[in-house]
Amino acid sequence: VHEEDNLWEKMRAVLPSPVFYLIEQIGSYGDRECVRVYLVGGLVRDLLLGIPNVDLDVVVEGDGLSFARVLAETFRAKISLHEKFSTATLYLPDGLKVDVATARTEYYEFPAALPVVETGSLKQDLYRRDFTINAMAVGLNQDTRGHLVDFFCGKSDLEQGIIKVLYNLSFVEDPTRIMRGIRFVHRYGFRMEPETKKFALQALEQGLMEKVSFSRLKEEFMLILHEENFALILENLKEMGLWERIFPEWTISEEVIKLLKEIPPTWSWVKEYLAPLDLNLVILLVLCHHCSEMQIRTLNEKFSWSKLYRSALEKISWNKERIFQELATNSLSPSGVFSLIGDLPAEAIVYLILVSDCRQRKVIRNYLEAKKNLFMHISGEDLKCLGVKPGPRMKQLLDRVRKERLDGNLISRADEMTYVKALIQRERGD
Template identity: 30%
Template sequence: AIEVAKRLAQAYGVDLHPFPEFGTAHLLVGNYKIEFATTRRETYPHPGSYPQVEYASLKEDLLRRDFTINAMAVSVNPQGFGTLIDYFGGLRDLKDGIIRVLHPMSFIEDPVRILRALRFAGRFDFKLSKSTQKLLKQAVQAGMLQKAPKGRLYNELRLALREENLYAILRLYRKYNLLPHIIPGFKDTSELWEKLELLKEVISWHKVQFPQERIDYGWLVFLLLINSLPEEEGLRLLQDISAPSWVREAFSLTKRELQGLKRALSQAQKNSQVYRLLKGKPLAFLLLLMVEERQKVKTYLEKLRFVKVDVSKFKGLEGKALGEAIEKEKERLMDSL
């Protein structure tokens, strides 16, 4: 495969990135990455480790895939071009909407496949085969997720957080009791899942009302999932999972200020009071706060933060006096809404 990739790179003048230890190479063509792989078998020195590679037949190569739907090939040889090669019934499972592992040791060899199976099931609304369900449960109960390299495990989790059907994936995580194995100290309560549903409504509202402000909403969901953790533990987990800085900031604010701000908002009688409480707070934090105090945060995001003052009314004022006059007029306008 590497030799073929070299020839194509030379012929088309594109960048080549070979990986001899795996018998693979990448060609970078514009915004696309094309992978070339020699057929091979893989053995895992211990669960979750990176594989050791030996060259093998096409059937053996396909056997090392995670699921039958990913274990199909198409011939590109002149003779038989376009012929589907499907040793394990992948096309049938694709049509039937089934996620099926290829052998009983699949989740033991690579526990990250546990999360990937549920991500695919949630994304495509597929079902796990009965045998795959049994094997997945056994692997979780045996603590295989704790044996997976944290980097690979958290990378798979980040992929799940970007999925459009994240909530379907989370329901599967809950069904198979994955979350306590991913989030140390995780507490599964009915209150948490009620708040997750409220957050889902908040996210849907924000997507429609402010499409230009879109953020990675999956991180908000994750922040709710870890909300029961002490601040120090939560920040350590967010660091381990390579969460962006704005996510860590929102988590800290949530732990330190959310409950107090919730109480203060409940006592606020005027729009200007709401504005003073929420002014300058990060959007991620405000969306999480909406789960607790919907209407007043909604008013702030929809109206109060956009109130403008005609500064020409304050000719002759400058510095601190001008700033105070503008704020006073802004609050007057807010309270008249």
């Protein structure tokens, strides 16, 4: 091991101190328990890139499960054991998470199946991984502390920006690695090594992705949405013909790609008016741009989204034509826009902005501006004093006041009170 390949000081500098301290402790316990212990995977990759990562993946040459139990006791961590895979996850009281695995050789009984696990050495464990850049380890025992273990030229690929599989059947055994690979390409601005790309396309052509369970596909898909360059990743996977294979309900047209790319710049001004927002939901609304109501229902069922997601997707799908027609009419006041979109989730409004033409966009923006500057003087408390019980009717009354305020017809608290009292009286038939 060359001096430059000792990463200990780099770890101290890059990692948050509780993480570094924990790693140091894990190494000491490795010595005490007489097992070889290594840090592997994404953390090592990111460390070499100088990026802090707090996802601890530890590989043990020896009995990983017993070692995990010792660590759990020492750190008072909750432990969840996956005995079939000889792995365990520790959840520490301060929120840190450590995955502990027994160095293993895996084989797959048939393509896209879950692996069958046997114990083996670190080198074999690293070899079964997805890409060279993810197949490096750092020693944690006293005698190898900080030493980079790099059997497959991961460091050099990292320096050259190359995503490369370790063996030809990597995507056959785990086709979701295709999505992972493209995710890394755009996260780090890397490129996929030509042969690796060829293997990926072959696996897709062989229909292997369709064999993966929906829950794993969903998991990988959600990870893409969390990436800064989600639009480029989705576009790249479209070029590879992935989406029609796994989510045929989505038509990812050129228009959809353009809309996806417009999300970040739109996001940056819109969040001033509509925070807090769930970016994932905005992306999903855009992906469903061409979907019929029927397709939305199918997707909702397949993905079993939360109630918020379902309702946003359905509301937009049912109402968007009508909303666009009305937004296109010239005479829409801010209160008119409020009636049209006031009840939609903020993410659906962002979607409407993205899809709007200049004029419609201006109408929505004016409405958002008016709404932002609007300070209602009266509240539910005032209505309670006037004998209105909390519930839908109270909301209706407040909305009526809000609309008049938006259009500038009421100015002061006294104006609002007079108006709402008149409404209540009229409804009571006085």
